[in-house]
Amino acid sequence: MKKVLITGAAGFLGSHLCDRFIKEGYYVIGMDNFITGDEKNLAHLNNHPNFEFIKHDITEFIKIDGELDYILHFASPASPIDYLKIPIQTLKVGSLGTHNLLGLAKAKKARILIASTSEVYGDPLVHPQTEDYYGNVNTIGPRGVYDEAKRFQESITMAYHRFHGLETRIVRIFNTYGPRMRLNDGRVIPAFMGQALRGEDLTIFGDGSQTRSFCYVDDQVEGIYRLLLSDYEYPVNIGNPHEISIKDFAEEIIKLTGTTQKVIYKDLPVNDPMQRQPDISLAKKLLGWEPKVDRAEGMKITYDYFKSLTAEELYKSEHKDFKNHIKS
Numbered sequence: 287m288k289k290v291l292i293t294g295a296a297g298f299l300g301s302h303l304c305d306r307f308i309k310e311g312y313y314v315i316g317m318d319n320f321i322t323g324d325e326k327n328l329a330h331l332n333n334h335p336n337f338e339f340i341k342h343d344i345t346e347f348i349k350i351d352g353e354l355d356y357i358l359h360f361a362s363p364a365s366p367i368d369y370l371k372i373p374i375q376t377l378k379v380g381s382l383g384t385h386n387l388l389g390l391a392k393a394k395k396a397r398i399l400i401a402s403t404s405e406v407y408g409d410p411l412v413h414p415q416t417e418d419y420y421g422n423v424n425t426i427g428p429r430g431v432y433d434e435a436k437r438f439q440e441s442i443t444m445a446y447h448r449f450h451g452l453e454t455r456i457v458r459i460f461n462t463y464g465p466r467m468r469l470n471d472g473r474v475i476p477a478f479m480g481q482a483l484r485g486e487d488l489t490i491f492g493d494g495s496q497t498r499s500f501c502y503v504d505d506q507v508e509g510i511y512r513l514l515l516s517d518y519e520y521p522v523n524i525g526n527p528h529e530i531s532i533k534d535f536a537e538e539i540i541k542l543t544g545t546t547q548k549v550i551y552k553d554l555p556v557n558d559p560m561q562r563q564p565d566i567s568l569a570k571k572l573l574g575w576e577p578k579v580d581r582a583e584g585m586k587i588t589y590d591y592f593k594s595l596t597a598e599e600l601y602k603s604e605h606k607d608f609k610n611h612i613k614s
């Protein structure tokens with residue numbers, strides 16, 4: 287039985303990856319420090335014979351007994367309000383955490399896949415974004431802590447590949463959504479759906495002309511799975527190219543939820559990218575992959591998930607308290 291270590295296992299993408307690898311017959315070790323992840327996302331795997339969980343902060347030395355075939359590195363705050371609140375942890379998990387995992391991969395002769403992001407393109411001047419675009423990132427802006435951590439992560443991963451011959455994979459993940467997103471993580475989909483469910487107005491940042499392209503989680507996981515098993519070591523975009531402005535997206539959410547609330551406008555966050563759409567030609571060619579779930583279908587499943595939350599979860603509007611989880 288192949289063994290895989292998944293960091294950020296209690297997070298949105300990490301927990302879906304745990305499910306997928308278990309389904310494919312792997313033995314999965316999940317690792318998380320719960321700084322942004324949630325135990326609830328893994329509760330259904332608690333007594334699974336092929337799953338084990340280790341609570342650990344990967345910026346500290348990582349010890350795993352026995353052999354390891356694969357590592358998937360998905361630990362990181364990933365929503366703008368998270369990395370604004372915990373900027374140093376965001377930088378550390380992308381740099382020190384990645385370094386520790388690369389060292390572990392080398393020691394175990396394991397293949398490692400690193401979760402990168404469309405944020406490496408910053409506020410892009412090339413549209414749609416192809417993998418050979420170097421990006422437009424403000425190093426010292428509030429988003430720089432995430433963007434630069436991820437850019438460093440890609441560099442050190444390629445260095446381990448080139449210098450040590452490590453088998454590495456890099457996925458550049460574009461906006462992804464689905465069940466288990468954190469209701470209060472500040473991202474646009476949980477924000478709009480939570481607002482609709484609580485009977486609040488929908489907050490559009492800026493004039494809503496900025497665009498995003500949303501990928502359903504099952505499609506994202508399929509792309510990541512195929513990339514891991516491919517033999518391509520350079521970055522690959524995985525996302526859904528179906529682009530929409532935030533203003534039009536708010537209208538879609540109003541229709542889907544049937545809310546009678548209106549839209550209100552707030553300031554656009556600093557360095558908020560104005561447009562984002564993945565060019566997925568490479569993933570199509572290399573992996574025979576493209577998204578299958580259209581937005582209407584994915585949004586309905588996601589809304590059903592948010593509807594199933596308890597009133598306590600829905601009204602717990604305060605942001606996750608990171609203090610208990612931060613060591614240094």
Ligand code: UDP
Nearest residue numbers: 366472473474475477489490491496532558
């Ligand atoms: N956004 C918005 N209202 C909200 C939350 C987000 O208009 O309540 C906007 C945000 O400014 C951005 C887009 O929606 O332009 C997507 O934001 P998100 O935080 O989901 O992810 P990002 O792609 O910016 O990392």
